[in-house]
Amino acid sequence: MPDLSTQSSAYFHRVVLHAIIVLSIGLIAGLMLTFSLLDAVNLWPLPVWEVSIPGSDRGWATAHVGGILNGILLIALINLATKLELSERDFRLGSWSLIITGWANTIFYWAGNLAPNRGLSVDDTIYGSADIWGAIAFLSGGGGMFFTFFVMYLLGRAAMRKC
Numbered sequence: 580m581p582d583l584s585t586q587s588s589a590y591f592h593r594v595v596l597h598a599i600i601v602l603s604i605g606l607i608a609g610l611m612l613t614f615s616l617l618d619a620v621n622l623w624p625l626p627v628w629e630v631s632i633p634g635s636d637r638g639w640a641t642a643h644v645g646g647i648l649n650g651i652l653l654i655a656l657i658n659l660a661t662k663l664e665l666s667e668r669d670f671r672l673g674s675w676s677l678i679i680t681g682w683a684n685t686i687f688y689w690a691g692n693l694a695p696n697r698g699l700s701v702d703d704t705i706y707g708s709a710d711i712w713g714a715i716a717f718l719s720g721g722g723g724m725f726f727t728f729f730v731m732y733l734l735g736r737a738a739m740r741k742c
Contacts, residue, residue, distance in 0.1 A: 586667060590674035591657055598653035601681040605646020608688070612639035638692030645688045653681050656730065663737035676730035683723020690716035 614620050615632040632639075660673050691698025695707025698716020703709050 584667060587661075587670045590671055591661065594653055594657040594674050594677050597678045597681055598650045598657070600650075601653065601685050602647055602650025604685055604689075605643055605648075605650060608639055608642035608646055612636065612643050615639050634692035638688075638697075642688035642692055646685055649681050649684045653677050656734065659734060660737075663734060663741065665733065665737050669733050669737065673730045673733045676726040676733070679726040680723050680730065683719045683726065687716045687720030687723070690719065 611632060611634070614630070615634065615636050618629065618631065620628040620630055656677055657674065660670060665673060687698060690712045694710055694713035694716050696702075696704040696709055696713040697706045698713050698720065699706065701709055701714045701717050707713075
């Protein structure tokens with residue numbers, strides 16, 4: 580890693596910490612997928628608890644893979660940011676944008692799995708009716724998308740300067 584200022588180094592480590600948490604939540608979604616597939620919590624050698632896990636198998640698989648990939652994305656992009664010689668301001672803004680991206684997507688995956696309309700709208704869709712989980716998922720994912728595009732702009736602009 581190039582020599583970062585103390586402030587940039589703190590932001591770098593903050594993004595990595597959030598990335599690890601987001602990735603870990605993706606791993607937890609993998610457990611939820613297992614329990615959903617089995618219709619039970621089965622942790623040997625403990626007794627099996629027959630339970631109905633909310634959400635769908637597809638939704639848990641998406642939250643599992645999406646969470647892991649979002650964690651990896653944050654780690655990859657913050658490492659890229661150190662190579663592009665961003666200004667302190669752009670590094671700080673990009674760091675917060677990455678953190679918001681990771682959490683917005685995590686909330687989208689989990690809330691969307693609980694929503695009849697898959698969180699694709701605050702209104703009814705062809706997939707189901709609107710509810711609070713759909714609104715939370717849609718607003719989180721939709722709002723986070725702007726931060727994702729913003730950090731892509733910052734990184735792309737810095738890369739173009741190097742060409």
